[in-house]
Amino acid sequence: MTALRRPLVADWLWPxxxxxxxxxxxxxxxxxxxxxxxxxxxPGTLALLASCLxxxxxxLTYDIQFGFTGxxxxxxxxxxxLGVYLSNIAITDWHWRFWxxxxxxxxxxxxxxxxxxxxxxxxxxxxxxxxxxxxxQAGAVLALKDPHHWTHGEEGLxxxxxxxxxxxxxxxxxxxxxxxxxxxxxxxxxxxxxxxxSSPGRIWQAIRENEVRVEVxxxxxxxxxxQSFVLSSTLAAAGGIVYMLLYNGSTLAVTQPTFTLTLxxxxxxxxxxxRWGAVLxxxxxTYLNDRLVAVGSSSAVEGLPHALRTPLEQPLFLLGVIFxxxxxxxxxxxxxxxxxxxxxxxxxxxxxxxxxxEGA
Amino acid sequence: xSTFFLLTVTGFGLGAMYFLIASGLSLIYGLMGVLxxxxxxxxxxxxxxxxxxxxxVFDGVHSTLWRWLASALLGLVxxxxxxxxxxxxxxxxxxxxHIEQVLVTVGLQLAFVALVQGIWGTDAQTVAVPAWLHDxxxxxxxxxxxxxxxxxxxxxxxxxxxQLFLRKTRYGLIIRAGVENxxxxxxxxxxxxxxxxxxxxxxxVAAVIAGVLSGVYFNVVAxxxxxxxxxxxxxxxxxxxxxxxxxSAVAAVVVGLVQQYTNYYASSGIGDMVVVxxxxxxxxxxxxxxxxxxxxxxx
Numbered sequence: 001m002t003a004l005r006r007p008l009v010a011d012w013l014w015p016x017x018x019x020x021x022x023x024x025x026x027x028x029x030x031x032x033x034x035x036x037x038x039x040x041x042x043p044g045t046l047a048l049l050a051s052c053l054x055x056x057x058x059x060l061t062y063d064i065q066f067g068f069t070g071x072x073x074x075x076x077x078x079x080x081x082l083g084v085y086l087s088n089i090a091i092t093d094w095h096w097r098f099w100x101x102x103x104x105x106x107x108x109x110x111x112x113x114x115x116x117x118x119x120x121x122x123x124x125x126x127x128x129x130x131x132x133x134x135x136x137q138a139g140a141v142l143a144l145k146d147p148h149h150w151t152h153g154e155e156g157l158x159x160x161x162x163x164x165x166x167x168x169x170x171x172x173x174x175x176x177x178x179x180x181x182x183x184x185x186x187x188x189x190x191x192x193x194x195x196x197x198s199s200p201g202r203i204w205q206a207i208r209e210n211e212v213r214v215e216v217x218x219x220x221x222x223x224x225x226x227q228s229f230v231l232s233s234t235l236a237a238a239g240g241i242v243y244m245l246l247y248n249g250s251t252l253a254v255t256q257p258t259f260t261l262t263l264x265x266x267x268x269x270x271x272x273x274x275r276w277g278a279v280l281x282x283x284x285x286t287y288l289n290d291r292l293v294a295v296g297s298s299s300a301v302e303g304l305p306h307a308l309r310t311p312l313e314q315p316l317f318l319l320g321v322i323f324x325x326x327x328x329x330x331x332x333x334x335x336x337x338x339x340x341x342x343x344x345x346x347x348x349x350x351x352x353x354x355x356x357x358e359g360a
Numbered sequence: 361x362s363t364f365f366l367l368t369v370t371g372f373g374l375g376a377m378y379f380l381i382a383s384g385l386s387l388i389y390g391l392m393g394v395l396x397x398x399x400x401x402x403x404x405x406x407x408x409x410x411x412x413x414x415x416x417v418f419d420g421v422h423s424t425l426w427r428w429l430a431s432a433l434l435g436l437v438x439x440x441x442x443x444x445x446x447x448x449x450x451x452x453x454x455x456x457x458h459i460e461q462v463l464v465t466v467g468l469q470l471a472f473v474a475l476v477q478g479i480w481g482t483d484a485q486t487v488a489v490p491a492w493l494h495d496x497x498x499x500x501x502x503x504x505x506x507x508x509x510x511x512x513x514x515x516x517x518x519x520x521x522x523q524l525f526l527r528k529t530r531y532g533l534i535i536r537a538g539v540e541n542x543x544x545x546x547x548x549x550x551x552x553x554x555x556x557x558x559x560x561x562x563x564x565v566a567a568v569i570a571g572v573l574s575g576v577y578f579n580v581v582a583x584x585x586x587x588x589x590x591x592x593x594x595x596x597x598x599x600x601x602x603x604x605x606x607x608s609a610v611a612a613v614v615v616g617l618v619q620q621y622t623n624y625y626a627s628s629g630i631g632d633m634v635v636v637x638x639x640x641x642x643x644x645x646x647x648x649x650x651x652x653x654x655x656x657x658x659x
């Protein structure tokens with residue numbers, strides 16, 4: 001009985017407790033001086049926390065294909081950008097209703113993920129990474145060049161707030177955006193739990209471990225990889241819509257290849273192939289990216305010589321260095337700390353990307 | 361007709377830079393199975409190294425030509441040493457763990473760009489180059505900027521030197537054999553790891569040359585420049601066939617020309633899309649690329 005009960009508690013009850021606890025955060029009227037500049041319930045802090053939660057969720061969507069299926073994609077940003085841009089274009093440029101725009105965006109991203117996934121999954125390993133990078137680059141060029149005057153190129157596209165639900169507009173409603181982000185994270189978390197423990201989900205993980213063996217069992221890896229890719233990409237597009245609402249519009253930053261790379265950093269720092277790991281990585285990365293700027297301008301750093309100060313003022317430099325150290329010394333990521341001695345994280349994915357001339 | 365000729369020469373100039381980057385990427389991938397994102401950092405070492413040296417080290421040299429050449433040379437030395445160090449310190453400890461090697465180079469590239477932005481800011485910097493590089497020469501009625509010829513000639517020289525090195529020297533032989541079948545080379549008692557460091561240094565120097573030339577081609581050096589060149593170089597490598605220098609050269613010219621023609625005759629930005637489309641078609645129809653190892657099987 002205990003063997004049955006443990007996953008139930010660990011997989012469903014604990015997350016509910018954690019998300020429940022996070023839900024009451026906007027109601028807390030306390031300040032944590034070192035961690036946040038303003039009180040927890042202030043709009044500034046809540047906005048930061050909300051973007052942490054959204055990035056936690058986006059990192060988890062990436063982990064579906066990377067950590068759980070062993071697909072190294074450099075083009076995940078394409079689907080996030082699709083959610084960010086298409087929903088906003090439908091609302092602001094085409095003057096559609098909010099719900100119509102959302103449904104349309106989700107439908108388009110589902111179809112696009114199927115089409116592009118079908119094509120790019122014909123190749124494996126590093127070649128798959130290249131094709132996804134190329135498709136994402138095409139999307140980035142499209143958003144930048146803006147042939148139909150929809151995305152407004154480098155200016156970005158601010159959302160038409162009159163079309164958005166009133167509860168999600170304005171600084172006073174930041175707490176609602178926080179709850180929206182939290183609800184999205186919780187939804188992704190439980191969907192991923194359900195998906196990776198379902199029988200197709202088990203096959204995704206088997207493909208990650210040994211694709212040839214799955215094929216020998218008479219199953220078609222291509223079909224299962226496509227499932228994983230489509231789920232991951234569609235959830236990413238949904239996350240893009242939340243992102244658009246949170247930031248009140250769309251900017252080119254989400255279309256850049258670097259955006260996918262930062263998701264990769266988040267997942268690896270937290271622990272690839274681990275639900276809590278990916279979420280924690282996303283949250284921690286976003287928080288540090290924001291707060292390290294403050295550290296850079298703090299008085300302690302101010303006193304340092306110029307040569308030391310400059311690198312400390314660049315969050316991405318510090319995060320990149322942390323990432324390299326984690327890859328070198330802690331391939332299980334932060335989640336790996338909890339399961340010492342178990343083969344996890346990047347080591348699990350190794351077989352999926354290894355050139356088959358040696359792996360076989 | 362003169363416009364067409366101008367586009368052709370410019371396409372070759374762009375292709376020359378793609379080739380310089382792609383040749384190293386292709387050799388590194390062919391031999392070690394590492395998709396080297398840190399190549400973007402090597403390009404930046406070239407472009408910023410030249411700019412920095414010409415402002416801080418050789419600022420006493422009066423002739424712009426000599427100042428530029430001396431700075432570029434210093435950039436090359438920096439870049440070669442930097443690339444070899446990257447291999448020794450970051451790649452070697454992760455020997456035979458390909459995904460982790462790729463991730464380390466991704467982290468290095470991101471951190472390096474951030475560092476450059478932190479030190480010299482996000483704004484572009486102008487490199488002082490001899491004025492005649494930006495003059496034009498009238499060829500067949502087209503006014504061709506002189507720097508295009510330099511880019512093409514440099515790439516041709518590098519291509520010739522690489523081919524000589526790979527065909528005529530012992531290490532070249534080891535590298536070619538390693539690309540074909542690394543396990544067999546090791547079984548014969550040859551230490552391939554020395555070749556790894558060497559390939560990284562050679563690829564690094566080629567990327568640095570591309571960085572130096574990009575400072576002339578674009579007139580300025582900017583932190584993000586390396587990343588955007590890198591993406592097209594990746595495409596060139598895949599189209600050309602991983603591990604094949606000749607394939608990379610052909611693919612680089614094709615990609616450079618296609619980009620120039622379509623960006624001019626269709627509309628700006630279409631060229632980039634067409635190149636991506638080309639990549640998709642090549643991978644699906646002929647996963648080997650023009651020449652070289654099978655992409656799908658090797659990876």
